[in-house]
Amino acid sequence: MKIICENIREKLAVFINDRIDPKKDNALIEHLDQCPECNKYYHELKTDDQVLSDFANSMQPILARIETNINKELETKKIRTVSIQKNKILKIAVAAVILIGVTITLNQFGIILDGTSAAWAKVSQIILETKTITFNVVIGKGPSVFCTASEKKLKQELPSGVEAIFDYDKSKILVLNPNDKTAMNIELSGLPIMPSNLFVNFKSTIEILKEYPDTIVKQLGKKDINNKETAGIHIYLDESIDIKIWYDAKDNIPVLVIAEKMIGETNVVFSDFNFDVIVDESVFNLDIPENYTEIESVKMDLKNLTEQDLIEGFRTWVSLMENRFPEKLDLAIIKEYSKVIEQTLNEKGMSDIEKSLIVIKIMRALIFIDQLKVKWYYFGDNVKFGDANTAIFWYQPKMSKTYRVLYGDLHIANVNPEHLPKRP
């Protein structure tokens, strides 16, 4: 090929790339008229360009579909994800909701303890009799949170300055961030069991433990904590409850409480107690202070859960458990599998919030089932996700002649009683 042809072809490619009409270049046109080879090359370039353009255009419906799908996701559940993700303080609120969820879980357990030990009797009495309390709490590897609690209210103050006020009667949470003067309201509704704060929950656990005959109480000896001579007792019942209480040897007032695996696999440590302190009610005021801006208001309704929540919960579960369904359906399963769930989510590189939202999804499904007022059947154990022929769950809605049957691929169908699947 002549050098001139080489130059012309380079130029033609640039013209095509930059969408310039070669007619604007007289020398170019002149050459194309005289050189059939270059003319052919030019037409090939144009054809290639057209084919590739057509190919890219053929993908337009896909791009439109991507956009529609994303918008759909954002409109529905994801929007909450986003709201939550975009504010750090919401993280705490979500954690709080998780805790509330966990209190529900804990309530599912048959609980523990006895009062044979004199020390235990005195210590538990102090815990049970207090109406108001301040203490520090550390959940897992989290920060130390200063708490002020009454029977139905709780205020948490984090080292960052962020405060969260929980009013359990009103089912409301107010989160205040003094660093940027922002406030956020969270409203919870439809919880199957009215939640209480972590300390009240602990208190009720102690109450039941005290009356339970099989509780094991062991002395742990003595040690100095913050220059105080303390004695320890270890109270436990099988694997579900395991609490160590270190108390002042002189007056039996608890100094340090370590509740092993109180939330899933996570330990909760309470310390720096002040019992029966005078608490001004304004501490729990849910009004947004004047100089604060409200940035978010979230409603979490657990009352109107639907089959869709059930399906989503199952879908989430199988995605975490190698396409296997849970062997049983009750709230305790989250606690039982919390380690596996957490490990899997960690492997996926999820943030704490993402993890929390995943757990909430599973919880919503379990709460949906918990709230069903009719008998239900579950045979999902050993069924693999995707099995469209095997029914895993069914129930007969009130006033309905047919059953709602959910299959292993998570499609749901109305089935007449005579055609119900045989139980395995």
Added chain:
Amino acid sequence: MERCNNKKLIFLKGNLDRNTYTELMREHSARIFAICFSMLSNREDAEDITQQAFLKGFSDIKQLRDISKFGAWITQIAKHMCLDLLRRRKLNKIALKQIAVDDVKDDPTCDDKKYSRLQSALMQLNEEYRLPLMLYYFDGKSTKKIAESLEITVDLAHTHLSRARKKLRQLLSTKRGV
């Protein structure tokens, strides 16, 4: 410029709404899809990862301080997801080229069948050539844009495009011959 400033303002307030994000998505989705398609050699996966990348982008938007960096930022998210998928594919020992050529499914929304030969040839190009070509055709047909996206000179973008077309033509005529 005015629009960008407004966006930035919305951003700084931490009140990014869905409409603003949709606008950003429209601006960048074709490019992200082109990148994913180019990296994954598979249209369906590219579609999936593009979606996931934008959803993750929305979730993590707070991490982005400067709206003018959205393009680069979302690209990084998408590339990271593609690499992750490629790693998983490698683990599953799936031959990538095989997916590209064989995975032509009936999808009423696209002309996969019509373009299956072209797709197959595209996937045989070196990524060095494939990516500029796809960026060019999917994202506004501008060499300047490609150069910016790939952080190369405009001249080099021209060269890559020309070589990509040439190689593609060779591949298609060889196939035709067979």
